Amino acid sequence: MTVRTAELLMGIATLVLSLGLMYNVWADGLRVDWVDGRGPGAGVWPFWLSLGMALASVATLYRWYSGATPESRSDAPYIDKDTLFLVAISAFAIFALLVMMTYIGTYLALMIFMFFFVRVLGRHSWGVTNSFVIGTPIFIYLLFEVALTKYLPKGLPFFEEGFLWIDNFRYEWFY
Amino acid sequence: METILVSLGGGLMQAFEPLNFFMIVAGCLAGLFVGCMPGLGSVNGVAILLPITFLVPPTAAIIFLAALYYGAMYGGAISSITLGIPGASTAVATVFDGRPMAQQGKADKALMAAAIASFIGGTVSIILFTLFAPPLAIFALKFGPQEEFALMLLAFATFIGLGGDDIPKTIFSILLGLVMAAVGFDIISGQPRMIFFDMVEFQRGIGFLVLAIGIYGIGEMLWTLESTKGQIQMHKVSMTWARMKENFGEIKLYINSTWLGSFLGFFVGTLPAAGATPAALMSYGLSKTFSKDPDSYGKGNVAGVAAPEAANNAASTGSMLPMITLGIPGSPTTAILLGGMIIWGLRPGPLLFQESPEFVWGLIGSMYVANVVTVLLNLALIPVFIRVLAMPFTLLTPIIFVLCVLGVFATTDRMFDTWIMLFIGVVGYLMRKLNYPVAPAVLAIVLGPLAERSMRQSLISSQGDVTTFITRPISLTCVLLAVLLISYPLIQKVVRKRKAAAAG
Incomplete structure (x- = not known):
């Protein structure tokens, strides 16, 4: 496997992980918005941060697609x-x-x-x-x-x- | 000033108490050992040995770890010079001239210069630390949750703006650390969160030490195995008393670079994302720029060894300044120290000076003593450490793996965490190979609970009004600086494009 392929796979894996974390918060029924009288819900922090992770993963995948990272241009073996x-x-x-x-x-x-x-x-x-x-x-x-x-x-x-x-x-x- | 001197006197007395002094010597020795081993550095040593420090009181424990931190900075030069492999990233710049000097048969001169420069860098930075820490802590007492959160935002922004790594990957690393810190029970409502696959083990959360040892113990060793493949070539060193005296007389050749590295290293070290590695590289670069003979750099100029060594030592002390006074670590090593302080029941931050003055001043006093002890041990034991360097990886590696596994188990009493550690170590290694920075994740998992608490407290007190972070002067300043830092790479890119367009 080349470094280029590895970066693509890692980008997909991090995106899936991020979406999985968001799903986990949603599935647990945690509030991800303001709760009257109690402040931010218990899910606010993990949910929105996971969304940020997903966006960062998308950015990495986009940079891979456009060849912006050194890894996306490398055909060297990922692990010899x-x-x-x-x-x-x-x-x-x-x-x-x-x-x-x-x-x-x-x-x-x-x-x-x-x-x-x-x-x-x-x-x-x-x-x-x-x-x-x-x-x-x-x-x-x-x-x-x-x-x-x-x-x-x-x-x-x-x-x-x-x-x-x-x-x-x-x-x-x-x- | 008088109060500082009195407190410092008390701290020095504490440092000379038998247990504390023993911990200083043990820490310096452990640090020199860890620092000189290729691939291992202060962060690995502190992460792996932190669980063992629960054996002694918190003051002795922090003294041991701070001394280890110090010793590792000295020790890094030994492998950089004799093997051409930096003990840790902090000693990368030392290789540039240290290795050519060793090839020219001047390894003893390079080692001596590294030790003296480290000592001067350490001394300058401890004096600056002593002068800056108390007023900064008093200033930080004005901080409320808004300021705390804004400050942490600033710390993370520093990684994005100045870290020099791939930005989306850095952001991912920070956010992953923050999310991992949220696993377990919610700190305010008590609701269980992120309990993956309904495994009850996740209810207790993922400790920062599990992540730190996974990344810096297991992951780092895998990384070292890959980069060295156990094949190293060492240069011989002949250290005699007469040669040492002769080398000491050549201090004038590198004293200016040493002063430069000392002051620069301290201030760069105080920045959360910066730390000792960029400090050493910047110091090397500036020393070369200001040199009358810049072409000799990279070919065995002793000033090229002294400048980064003074800077990395000064930066290690500098990175402790925000940790002690603000509760924000200045480097991955201090992030782990900060986590350790929380485990010991201390509350890092401005109140530490009021609540535990004996702890803070004991630490400061020990830093003065450790600096002297380390330089003496370093010079005396260089031949021993060179022998240690010849130790095959097949003997060192299993010992480190065993300490990692049992260190995690001893901290949490759960085999489950050792599995998580192994998983994190392997995944961290695979991610690092793709240029995902790991240090921000460690910083984030330590600061995660504090950041979430201060953000939620701020929003609760302002009834959900997010402008609360920009209506208070200190908080506003931090937020503005954070925005500036985050946009800094973009600004740099635009400026570069415009310059290229103008030139083209």
């Missing part, structure tokens, strides 16, 4: 193969991290995530890999759960219960 690989693999890795955090818990997910980046993608030595795979969850546990007292997701009950012994150990020995 190397970039697509790097970006897609990174985005997918984060996606997988979030899924894994939900099911197997933060710490196991972190270990797999770090292994993937450090060993599989980075091809670092086993020493470096192990230090990151083990060190990261420990650092995160100390920072978030001990210092910030934030309970990070532990996954399904099976994994959560398995992890409880670490918390129990900490509370027994340090509090």
Whole structure:
């Protein structure tokens, strides 16, 4: 896909988004005008701003049509193969991290995530890999759960219960 | 003046309290690290590390983040000079002469000049900040909702008029940020709004940090992966005490450019859309214009390193002036700081000087200390940071991604927000590739609730009369300036066409 095509598609997407937001306000039955005794309705702000977004999108599409933007004149690839690989693999890795955090818990997910980046993608030595795979969850546990007292997701009950012994150990020995 | 000095004395005392001083050192170190990493800058560092600052009291937290902001400005020069890749956009101009100097084997000279210029720029701007902030805050106490709204309008207009980006795309970005800020319950009627697909998670709204970390954490890293592809070439630097002394003696070669950058940077930094990047570029341009040897710029003139470095440091302090006194951030980084202050339970704006003087003066005092600490750490640790720069992206990237994900989760306690962050990060990256500016959206989501509240309060008090924004002198001035700024690109276009027609 060229940059020119990408700009057209993005312009259409932003226009559809803007119209969708306006529809959302209307569908929720929010007033987009003056309400006697109460002032501007709850829908005034999002509705009229979304209209502004729609107009800005139309302006972008018009500028694309008339070749006014540098992007509309560019036939270069929007994302080259190397970039697509790097970006897609990174985005997918984060996606997988979030899924894994939900099911197997933060710490196991972190270990797999770090292994993937450090060993599989980075091809670092086993020493470096192990230090990151083990060190990261420990650092995160100390920072978030001990210092910030934030309970990070532990996954399904099976994994959560398995992890409880670490918390129990900490509370027994340090509090 | 006496009151300012007394308050400043108190602020300095606060800065030297053990916890605060530790936060200054930690912030400067973190900032130097973040600043020197290609693709990362103060805004990324502040966005990613903001959730961690909830560990300490607000004063210590803002001190840490302000020091980080400062350190990042210093650190940006390291990668610009040794790698030829700016740590952040604020250090782009430093590459112009810093890189040729490194290629000529004068990287140490360039790094030394950058550090000294940054220190002078920082010092000048903090003094100006101390002098301007209290009177501006007193003046701003006259502001009602009309003035507040007009001022925010002015802030957004600055992005349109002076941002230099595609105008319809800038407007879209601003409006998108404002609409995203409206997701959740209406601030006045309490009615639920923009609850997409009836998902209850949207009732709590979209936090500014989710957007900021999405864009500046995930999106920025994707952008950096694309632009560097992990292939960087570093120039060697030999820093010895004798060389440092020798380089220090050459300060006269760039002192004029440094003064120019310092004053220009501060005032440009106070403008909402401007910030450190245009300040550094303008400073470089003016320094070249006024130079006796303009042809040497771009070929390794040390003044070409000093001018933008002084300016970007001065601008970082300058951008805090409207944030503290008016509640309007002067840069994306200060927009995130402002959001953080709201989370900490503070109310940025003129009342901050009255309600939380210890917070404001503690911050100002810490800025003086941070400036000294950063220059010392910078000079002492340049060899260490150069080693850090050699760190492969496959080690740095996952750590940043993990901090982004867990930082968002720790702030909101919801996995839902981490999904939104990922979505925003990827979409933000794709939009940025098409020249959609992202900074206005971050500013807008922070200012959105304040802007809506002040607009509705103004209209309620005037019974729906929109002329309320132009019947009060301060508000009228802001509105007129906003109109002027919005029409500025159009005026420029007309003037250019007429000139071309006259020439043709």
